[in-house]
Amino acid sequence: MTAPQRPSPGARRRETDERAAAAADRAAVLRALHRPGDPLVLPNVWDAASARAVEAAGFPAVATSSAAVAEVLGHSDGEATPVEEMLDAIARIVRAVSTPVTADLERGYGMAPAELVERLFATGAVGCNLEDSVPGTGTLVDAGRQTDFIAEIRDAAREAGVDVVLNARIDTFIHGTGTPAERLAEAIRRARLYVAAGADCVFPIFVTEPDAIRELVQQAGGPVNILFVPATPPLAELAALGVARVSFGAGTHRAVQAHLAGMLTRIASGADPYSRLEER
Template structure:
């Protein structure tokens, strides 16, 4: 990607976080899904680490080789023509220096944003707040040195770790969010938090855009906007929806011996048009 185009996309993506309107981010897992989202009119696209890993033949949790993930990100960037933010899980490395190297490689692949988790790979235990903040600081320094002002979305994984009262992790999550902001994060992502009152309290407690994961149990975008949420991403939802549709059709084919389940409103011609020359 041309570096000035990437810088312009990064600046545009940063402006989308001004909290005047919710940014809806679909998470792509391959070039086809990215192109579809771009043509449907989304302003930017995210990747899903799980969906990308599955498409490459690996489980989620940094099991997909980084080189293959980077190649997938580059393909998504190439076909999208929009700002792309990449889910890099915990940063593919145990040290801040390793995280910085990953960030430089992701920027080289064309991304203008990253998700960075504060747990250990595979939704493991949360890192101490100082250690997690140091990794974000390393990502920020690497991005600044590259000249591409990427948006760092710092994930707070408390609500993936605790299945108790949703308000229980709030104090620690606020402390983490504030530390991550001080380290250079631009956006805070309390993944798994669906409770309205706790979400509203978190938004009020931190001066930063907040990202939530879309799902059947989440409030509608209008209500999320009233709560002060700035960004909504779809995580694995679109990827699992696609797999679910194929699973239903495959099961029907095996069970019924008929081909009716293969009927689709989205055809070969529709897919071809996604990649037709302009």
């Protein structure tokens, strides 16, 4: 039997260039969807099935939730998931949809910037979230150190030929200290630093007060992502405030799990688990 021919170095190079060009196009599409006042809405996903559901519902991009993916894989959030498992899950999600995918990578799972970029692109994702607190401890990372990290990732992505869409999470509202006004001021300071370092969007997680959101939008120096939680203003109000991106984080997965728990309770009691579905 004749051994299969291996692609020549030139053919492999052409294939690599074609993949990089396709990824660059998807990154450009994802970046263009960040429009202040007309936000990109991202109901975060955790597996291929949820990603397909989001795409089928008409959303133009897909975002993963590290917490939801971790739970599905049997781990806790806070970078407790082995990086190989997290990246494999992201790759399965990318393969399941045709829309651009942005991945929640917490603080990078200990990867150096060049490795992070290489392994992210290997999954097919063209965007990522990176947070500025230490997973598992909640300790805020020094702003200068995080700024350097973002700049190094931006440089590595450009060197790789795919300008990854960087969403820089800011954790001052959950892990910072001081008064609400002081936390807001620190969030604005970090936002400006991160945008200057190359972040495409900043993500001050758990800010819900409309005046604070307005101040961030006006002062951040770039597009602002807001996490939608029960205390968050409605989507239309977020758009009016100038928000460019709205995420749901692990909230979508928790809602699905709550629905499942309700079905299981009805099954265990002998009730029809589908009756409430039919009433909706």
